[in-house]
Amino acid sequence: MWRQPKAVWAVAFACVVAFMGIGLVDPILSSIAKDLHASAAQVSLLFTSYMVVMAVAMLITGFVSSRLGAKRTLLLGLAIIIIGSVAAGCMSSIGGIVGWRGVWGLGNALFIATALSTIVSSAKGSVAQAIILYEAALGVGIAVGPLLGGILGDISWRGPFFGVGVLMAIAMVATVFLLPSGNVKGKPISILAPFRALRHPGLLSVAITALLYNFGFFTLLAFTPFVLEMPAIPVGLIFCGWGLALAYTSVFVAPRLQARFGTLRPVIGSLTCFALLLVVMAIFTANKPVLVICVIAAGLFLGINNTLVTEVVMKVAPVERPVASAAYSFVRFGGGAVAPWLAGKLGEEVSPHLPFWVGAGMVLIGALLLAVTRRLFASVDATDTAPAPAAGSLEEAEDLTLAEEMA
Template sequence: MTSTLTRVETDAPTRTKQPKAVWAVAFASVIAFMGIGLVDPILKPIGEQLHASPSQVTLLFTSYMVVTGVAMLITGVISSRFGAKRTLLAGLAIIVAFAALAGSSGTVGQIVGFRAGWGLGNALFIATALATIVGAATGGVARSIILYEAALGIGIAAGPLVGGFLGGFSWRAPFFGVSVLMAVAFVAIVVLLPDTPPPAQRTSITAPFKALRFPGLLLVSVTALLYNYGFFTLLAYTPFPLDMGTYAIGVIFFGWGLLLALASVVFAPRLQAAFGTVPMIATALALFAADLAVMAIWADHRPVLIVGTVLAGLFLGVNNTLITEAVMISAPVERSTASAAYSFVRFVGGAAAPYLAGKLGEHRMALPFWVGAACTGIGVLVLLAGRSALAHVDDHEPAPHSATEAAAITVGDD
């Protein structure tokens, strides 16, 4: 615990003293993560105007998550052959194209299909962005994770506002908005991120599966799979029982994202220093499960759903920062490989949540929240049962830098 506190205090002065490569990727990450919450305010309008049920509309999340998770398995293979910069640019270019195609769609099925293509680009970008920031940032793993989670939180917070505003004109506008913003991010990476040559050693496509042999990484991945069910239930299903306009939904999820960002950057490192990583992950997830249960009990009370949604940002923000850091140091493997393995399990495993939540909600409004709370609660039990595999996370050094990350550090220091 003392070592964690010392690390946080030592890292504090480096918060803004980062190489330009880090800020370039962080900026692009903000825009990339806007794409997640941007869709929330337009879920109901899409269903109403294209005559689709909630379960059909929530397939926008399911197709996105399945492809994102599976594609995570090849991110290391691609980045180790073409370099981080080219991989990031490829991911952004794919998102630009498929977001525009989704906005041009005439049926829900077409949107679902184009969201799947969007997921491929998202996978290439997310896994590579995280590894690049961790490798190039100064101040250690903890500080770089906080930077990444700050970008995530800001993007998620801004997304619903932008989606609500653009969705007021047409449900198509947010998709075109994402395409334009991704194009801006593409230009930012081209201009601000120096070339990162491919490493001498290439990553095998089997590396993520081999990494899951380490108990610590497997434990964190399974925990994330379970709480992701609750997370995507909140994100994909809540707009339906709220039954409000695009602007209102946008503001509500903006509040959620704002608290998520605040908790990720401010509260998470302080709570970690005081209580330890695993205890705080377990506490944050237990509170999130309780929050979902309260939303289930009063599912027909709009004020409860609004407050519950916004408060969930606090619990998820703390959890996201700490669990991401745990992933980076849970196994002696390359960080990009650990990120790919973790993301594969949590995205593919949790992909059923949006569709099932929509389906269950068609029968009983509160049922999706109950199932989300139960899955998150089971995640807490799994984490605590295997916590010995993560006993080292508060006092051990992270896994050694990979060749890709070493190159990123070298470039970032120039």
């Protein structure tokens, strides 16, 4: 699994940097609120604008990538992220940062959806192994993001935004030189394709489950730094531990659980455990050691969930993988868009305990939905023996994947 073409490693490295952006702002939320005299709900809009734009933009990723080709779409996404992150760091108002953070989300949408399908199409080994590589990149990015954000944020809250710009420029250079150029596919993907894909009951069910789970995920990510009330570096270290736990279970634990129990049971179990951790955080919101332990422990269950749910998405719907990824991401990021703002609002105006209760309830409903509709995923655990292309250009990999899906 680890002997991959240079193209796969180039995209994986860019994924690490892209996913840093999710947790990078965590340690500086309180600093931004203090320096710009903004409320928790206003600062949480940094997540909301990012996720709203990303969710909507997911609908056009297949349309764009099928016309520009994977490499050009990845480079376009990276360029937009650089512009959005650097411009956000130059702003002096919360509205300006929120606006440019939305531009950042547009770039991330173009990059993430294309990167997943590119890794799956061009990696050696099975689809499951390719997804593990993708989730490993996600986990490392999520782990390093808060740590880097804490270190740079201790100097200035603007530091993490400029840091992303520099790292994305490096990722862009790596993508230019290491990823082979592929021609535009012969059959462009319709802009309505993601909506048509959501007609498939299995894909719609898992997407709604992810939307509900994201309420808990982004409540943890966006609201916990406010109740911790710690400086940037300690918050960064806490969420780095969370990301490392997520990366470990994504790569090493999820495949073993899947081999022993199938795909659905570990997902339902991990969601239930995550909901219980949020309940503990809701009860002991004023106890910082308990919050720290729960945040890091949550990473263990989120890693299992992320890897296995992504595999379900790639297998359950009889559509092209970029279309399945775009449709799924459009729905699930809706939860990521609403949850940060709602958590900040409820925490400020009602009770700091309430956001965690709401997040726990949403995650538990997601687990129940998946349990009720599990018959839709009976084919997911079929033996995955078809390897991804071992060598050749990205264009050849895409053609082989398309032929496999048509067959």
